[in-house]
Amino acid sequence: MDLLHNLVLGMGVALSLQNLFYALVGCMVGTLIGVLPGIGPVATIAMLLPITFHLPPTASLIMLAGIYYGAQYGGSTTSILVNLPGEASSVVTCIDGYQMARQGRAGAALTISALGSFFAGTVGTLIIVLFAEPLTQMAQKFGPADYCSLMALGLVAAVVLANGSVLKAIAMVFLGLLFGLVGTDVNTGAQRFTFDIPELSDGIDFAPIAMGLFGIAEIVVNLEKKMSRSGAIKVTSLWPTREEARRAWPAVLRGTALGSILGVLPGGGPTLGAFSAYTLEKKISRTPERFGKGAVEGVASPESANNAAAQTSFIPMLTLGIPSNAVMALMVGAMIIQGIQPGPEVMTKNPSLFWGMIASMWIGNLMLVVINLPMIGMWIKLLTVPYRFLSPAILLFCAIGAYSLQNSIFHVEQVAIFGVLGYIFVRLGCEGAPFLLGLVLGPQMEEYFRRAMLLSRGDPMVFLQRPISLGLLVTTAILLVLMALPNLRKAREEAFTEEET
């Protein structure tokens, strides 16, 4: 029973005082930023990246993971009580959740979404446990050409599912790859784009870029908007009625299944999971007219789906080292900061980190139910804190955090520069996520590409001759062709305009 042995090992790691503490910190911070509209998990994890530099690897990854899935729990609270999405993945929860709250069923909606999320989180964690080992073994058969093609597929798929213009998103991927080149060339030792600045010879540090592009740019955009806060609805009883429970549990099952699948896909993740789950519920319901008027299924299914997807999106990152969305790109960055090269070797070289992190996810989910249900009153109070108190706090954490990476003020200046760049990206409607994926994968992709070309004596056909590589490239090509088809493009645009409203 290898699996059982691994789980026991993981539980042992996850239940140490230190790791329990950081799981709790992660879940608390995640719930906090989930509840607060305007700060998402991407900005928060970017902001906390430098802090993880001072923590042991396992503790830091446990904390960052906690923030990510914690935000999925917290986001639903704001959606249900204030009709404002606390998180992008909770947008659809507003529709029926807020209607339930107006009918005095706020407590039931909160309980169903928390318990549904817990169930989905448990299933998601189990799926990671089951799939981690086979996938890792498969990945170990990959040669340099296969890896290069796999990364190409990951990047293209992420673009296809990203918001907005595909062409711009592809250009952002390439821009990210370009920024990833900064530093010393591994093969020849030549300095590339370093401007003779010694700090740049090891490459641009990932953390200041992430903080600038996501943290600073998000603060500035929020400062420009006038944020109005409406009052939250009072919560009375937390218990759902028998009828509500009967309707909710099949929806939870469906949401969990759909979310788990969509989470694994490159470019997928909680937001996509939640939207698809809501659409599915509405389609298969015998009474679709109840949706939008407080249907329990409309809360249960998307809330389970976003949590399941948040868990399963760890699978490609943990087993293949390929991030499927911006948060996973940040997790890869956090691993690199700790000196761990993400990929199939993590499981064999750092089994305690690997299984400890997975075990902590389940413990974290358990903590979140407690954090979210009995302590709901505290989070509602937090909603009344105006944004002008939060933005200086975020800025300060970014500034001190960047400095703490190497005790150098150059990193703080980098945050400022990338903040301006990130602001320009937002103004021009260019997504930051594809850029980040390109940046993280860039150096590895170049290495695999050059190694593959060296092995094939400069023949690019090597990418088509290896069956694994060919299969991956064909999938990539199909995705690109599908994107160009007018029908699909229209459907995709509709899905995104729905998301924005």
Place this chain on the structure above:
Amino acid sequence: MNRFLSKDFLSGVMFIAFGVGALYLGRHLAVGTTVRMGPGWVPHALAYIMLLLGAIISGTALLTVGDQAEAPKWKPITMVTIGLVAFALLLETSTVWPVTGMIPALIALILLASLGGDEFKIIEVVANIVVLTVLALAVFWVGLRMNIGILYIGSTDVGSIVLEPVRSAIYDVFGLIGSAFDYVRSLVDSLFQARVGVR
């Protein structure tokens, strides 16, 4: 409606600018051959792709009607950037200005950033500074044991000298809690192993 000010046209221009910049800055990097790629092969390839994509994006933007780029609001982005630079300059001891360290730097950052928002009440900002000073000290200096100057007057860190006893007292308390937890856990572990016989 000015097509030269649409979001897409301007982003195309931005991508072209990055491509040109990469070609210029990477002009001395050897390209090499496809068998033995030099350090410049991939940078050049990426730069040309940027030029191509930028041209396509800008070109199509001129032919279609797209979203206009909004005029940026200068105040928030300027104040935030100035705040970060001021923070960087005030953090380490300098010959120009005698009072430096984390506390003066964070005061400057919070003050400037608050000026970038649309509501500015001095009492709130002062309260924010006090709360965030305590929080920053607790998280970075106590929690993460970071080496950071608190409050330099000249070149002596007065802040660290005053606060150091507080920090070590906090560590003592946490050390006690930790050893208590370890004791309880070892008890639970031994019970568990005796019952189930795992490992």
